[in-house]
Amino acid sequence: MIQFIGVDMPEAFVSILICSNILNPVFQLQVVAPVLPLGNPYMCNNECDASTQELAHPPELMFDLEGRHPSTFWQSTTWKDYPKPLHVNITLSWNKTIELTDNIVITFESGRPDQMILEKSLDYGRTWQPYQYYATDCLDAFHMDPKSVRDLSQHTVLEIICTEEYSTGYMTNSKIIHFEIKDRFAFFAGPRLHNMASLYGQLDTTKKLRDFFTITDLRIRLLRPATGEIYVDEQHLARYFYAISDIRVYGRSKPHIVRGNFVLQLELDFKARVCNSNVNLRIGEPDVV
Numbered sequence: 001m002i003q004f005i006g007v008d009m010p011e012a013f014v015s016i017l018i019c020s021n022i023l024n025p026v027f028q029l030q031v032v033a034p035v036l037p038l039g040n041p042y043m044c045n046n047e048c049d050a051s052t053q054e055l056a057h058p059p060e061l062m063f064d065l066e067g068r069h070p071s072t073f074w075q076s077t078t079w080k081d082y083p084k085p086l087h088v089n090i091t092l093s094w095n096k097t098i099e100l101t102d103n104i105v106i107t108f109e110s111g112r113p114d115q116m117i118l119e120k121s122l123d124y125g126r127t128w129q130p131y132q133y134y135a136t137d138c139l140d141a142f143h144m145d146p147k148s149v150r151d152l153s154q155h156t157v158l159e160i161i162c163t164e165e166y167s168t169g170y171m172t173n174s175k176i177i178h179f180e181i182k183d184r185f186a187f188f189a190g191p192r193l194h195n196m197a198s199l200y201g202q203l204d205t206t207k208k209l210r211d212f213f214t215i216t217d218l219r220i221r222l223l224r225p226a227t228g229e230i231y232v233d234e235q236h237l238a239r240y241f242y243a244i245s246d247i248r249v250y251g252r253s254k255p256h257i258v259r260g261n262f263v264l265q266l267e268l269d270f271k272a273r274v275c276n277s278n279v280n281l282r283i284g285e286p287d288v289v
Contacts (some may be wrong), residue, residue: 073245103252109243111226138162
């Protein structure tokens with residue numbers, strides 16, 4: 001794990017249990033993000049204020065019921081300390097082994113980030129591996145050639161790629177980022193996933209493939225907010241921030257898997273709610289790759 005050097009802004013560490021009912025935590029949510037020492041972190045007094053419940057945008061709003069108008073969402077502080085990086089880590093921890101069954105979908109209320117990494121852990125957060133890189137310019141951001149899942153095959157389905165498909169559309173209706181589970185399934189089950197028996201057979205006999213679709217923890221690393229331009233406008237830094245209205249992760253607990261039954265057992269976005277909140281502030285740096 002590598003740390004960026006020179007990130008010395010205060011950091012907020014928020015830990016929240018997300019529950020299906022009051023006695024049944026579904027997963028733990030942790031958000032590590034810079035905060036401003038004084039004042040309203042949002043810098044938009046007419047629309048949002050961290051000290052006012054009706055105008056605040058806390059992390060649990062990424063997992064409440066969607067479909068309301070206006071949308072509810074979590075929002076980071078703005079990029080007031082530019083050119084210092086604005087790094088945010090969002091970690092979901094299930095404390096159990098989960099097999100993913102559908103696309104991971106992240107809906108941004110802001111522009112989609114210029115740079116982001118999706119990571120996974122198989123050992124409850126002790127070690128992390130990249131799942132996918134996202135950037136407006138993969139070569140510049142991560143020294144990787146841009147690819148899409150369509151460029152993969154059965155033989156390369158485990159390849160970690162950088163995609164530019166989801167990092168455009170600043171201030172447009174393009175708000176969604178996917179990690180394409182179903183497209184990878186299709187290499188084994190066919191374009192419409194009609195041959196699930198073939199996929200299950202591969203998962204049963206190929207440990208590397210099975211591990212690829214298995215997680216205990218998921219981490220979203222936001223490395224650079226949407227700018228919509230080559231240069232950052234230092235006169236209007238309040239326009240640069242992260243905001244997420246919804247995170248959807250579909251999966252099932254591996255001990256309860258019944259082969260041939262592809263019903264999603266955990267829909268973490270619609271039924272989850274906060275059952276306990278523990279908020280702490282500390283000084284430090286988020287670990288970033």
